[in-house]
Amino acid sequence: MKWGVFDSGVGGLTVVHALKELLPDDPLDYLGDTARVPYGIRSVETVRRYAREAAEFLAGRGADGLIVACNTASALALDVFCDLFPGPVLGVVEPGVQEALAATASGRVGVIGTPATIRSDAYGRRLRELRPGIEVHSAACPLFVPLAEEGWTDGEIPALVAERYLAPLRAHGIDALVLGCTHYPLLAATIARTMGAGVSLVDSAAAVARAAAAHEGKPLAPAGRGALRDGGLLRPGRDRIFVTDPGGSFRGVADRFLGAPLPEPEVAVLGPHA
Amino acid sequence: MKWGVFDSGVGGLTVVHALKELLPDDPLDYLGDTARVPYGIRSVETVRRYAREAAEFLAGRGADGLIVACNTASALALDVFCDLFPGPVLGVVEPGVQEALAATASGRVGVIGTPATIRSDAYGRRLRELRPGIEVHSAACPLFVPLAEEGWTDGEIPALVAERYLAPLRAHGIDALVLGCTHYPLLAATIARTMGAGVSLVDSAAAVARAAAAHEGKPLAPAGRGALRDGGLLRPGRDRIFVTDPGGSFRGVADRFLGAPLPEPEVAVLGPHA
Structure with missing residues (x-):
């Protein structure tokens, strides 16, 4: 089936990578709202308005299923989609x-x-709903996004930033940590080192790709960021990349998020003045 | 005279602070395009489109003069304003x-x-135009914005980030450094330590406030981030703060950028779907 994948920007390409590992032959349309990224600093009302325009765009292009790769949009506006x-x-x-x-x-x-995402407590509410009595500790980590985009994913600076954000979570003795932002898988090694061996990282990008494969009845092979079979991930024509701002910083970082070369993005116009 | 001050988000409040030190009795309208901040990662075309809508909004509110506090908008779209x-x-x-x-x-x-701003080379072009033969060395510092917004302006992390960005400039033997982003004055102490005693920092926020005072024929007292006489900086009614996204992260950081408590922001609607 044809999937529409929506993200506020470039981060959703980590979902595309995971999705293509599991469903390599499914065509997809990716929409990154690069003219208005990041959603994570905006209000609920603004995110919901942007979500409406994105949903209409992808529905209009005839996708069969829709993956909301953006954690902020998933947390605040899934019902809109x-x-x-x-x-x-x-x-x-x-x-x-x-x-x-x-x-x-x-x-x-x-x-x-x-x-x-953290203010919304979307993960916490659902975790407590499904397992009453569960203890959920959360932290917003705004520096992780620019670190991932700069490619500063290893070394002293990301380690210190991770320590500052994550030490309180470690102190609570958690044993599973949800990476609730599509940028964070790029920092997974640093986050894992900071948390220590007893903590499992849950990559929400890989998890939603597995959910899509399950939806199609495909086997749930673990998705990761390994090399793909043929080196090619997206096929021009079959797979299309749309962005609301074709310039800016998107091109410079997209290949790193996708883990493969990106086809030329096309411009999406959302609403009269997106 | 009544000034309109435009910024893509919260950073322009450093300009407001400097302006109010020099022209405490001038009323002002501040517009922060918080629904679409940051401009610094977007393309020229997108910034110019957003600038058009901001210019029309502030012109419509009857300001006498306009200060484009946003470096990106100043570099890419001053002619639009x-x-x-x-x-x-x-x-x-x-x-x-x-x-x-x-x-x-x-x-x-x-x-x-x-x-x-750095890609535009707006500072470099103008510097070379006015002083042919001048040597201009520039660097984009994307991490500085979230560091300022997190309030991580002192200590090991900002020092390491500053060292990574600024060491090449130091190696070129510059003796003046333009802080070409309204967020950067919050990191001035760290930047100054990193560059060393022989380098003057040029704060573009303070510089444009001095230019506004000069425009009115007022004496060019040095603007800084010192305490203001009466503790009150903006007067509700006389001074108005407009934002395109009233929620999100703006309120949490605005007081720190202004250096004083902020009146309640009002919502500006730019274009039909800002």
């Missing part, structure tokens, strides 16, 4: 929650994400 | 360039800013 998109809609919160519940033995789970 | 705003328009580039020329003895000047 469900209302406006005719097919199945997968957000990143539910698959991340499911994998966190499977991963935790202690019942103490951590969640990290953008300020808006 | 000049075309659409009936009164005088001051960008941050020209005052910053003038003060850098006054500050340098060696003729080697550094410029730091967002990726878009």
Whole structure:
């Protein structure tokens, strides 16, 4: 089936990578709202307005299913996508929650994400709903996004930033940590080192790709960021990349997020004045 | 006279602070495009489109003069503001360039800013135009913005980040460094320590405030971030703060940028779908 993948910017390309590992032959349309990224610093109302325009765009292009790769949009506006998109809609919160519940033995789970995702408490609410009594500790980590985009994913600076954000979560004795932002998988090694060996990282990008494969009845092979079989990930023509701002910083970092060369992005116009 | 002050977000409040030190009785309208901040990662076309809508909004509110506090908008779209705003328009580039020329003895000047400002080379072009043969070295410092917004302005992390960005400029032997982003004055102490005693920092926020005072024929007392006489900086009613996204992260950081408590922001609607 043809998937529409929505993200506020470039981060959703980590979902595309995971999706293509599991469903390499499914065509996809990717929409990155690069003219208005990042969503994680905006209000609920603004995110919902942007979500409406994105849902209409991807529905109009005839995707069969929709993946909301953006954690902020999943947390604040999944119902908007469900209302406006005719097919199945997968957000990143539910698959991340499911994998966190499977991963935790202690019942103490951590969640990290953008300020808006953390303020929304979308992961925490769902975790407590499915397992009453679970302990959820969360932290917003705004510096992680520019670190990932700069490619400063290893070394002293990311280690110190991670220590500052994550030490309180470590002190709570969590044994599973949800990476509730599509940028964070690029910092997974540093985050894992900071948290220590006893903490499982739950990559919400990989989790939603597994949920999409499950939706199609495909086997749930673990998705990761390994090399793909043929080196080519997206096929021009079959797979299309749309952005609301064709210039800016997107091109410079997209290949790193996708883990492969990117086809030329096309310009999406959302609403009269997106 | 009544000033309109435009910024992509919260950073322009450093300009408001400097302006109110020099022109405490002038009323002002501040517009922060918080629904679409940051401009520094976007393309020229997108910044110019956003600038058009901002210029029309502030012109419609009857300001006498306009200060474009956003370095990215000043670098990429000052002509848009000049075309659409009936009164005088001051960008941050020209005052910053003038003060850098006054500050340098060696003729080697550094410029730091967002990726878009640095790519535009607006400071470099103007510096070379006014002083042919000047040596300009520049660097984009994307991590500085979230560091300022997190309030991580002192200590090991900002020092390491500053060292990574600024060491190449130091190696070029510059003796003046333009802070070409309104967020950077919050990191001035760290930047100054990193560059060493022989390098003058040129604060483009303070520079444009001095240019505004000069425009009114007021004495050019040095603007800084010192305490204001009466503790009150903006007066509700006389001074108005407009934002395109009233929620999100703006309120949490605005007081720190202004250096004083902020009146309740009002919502500005730019274009039909800002």
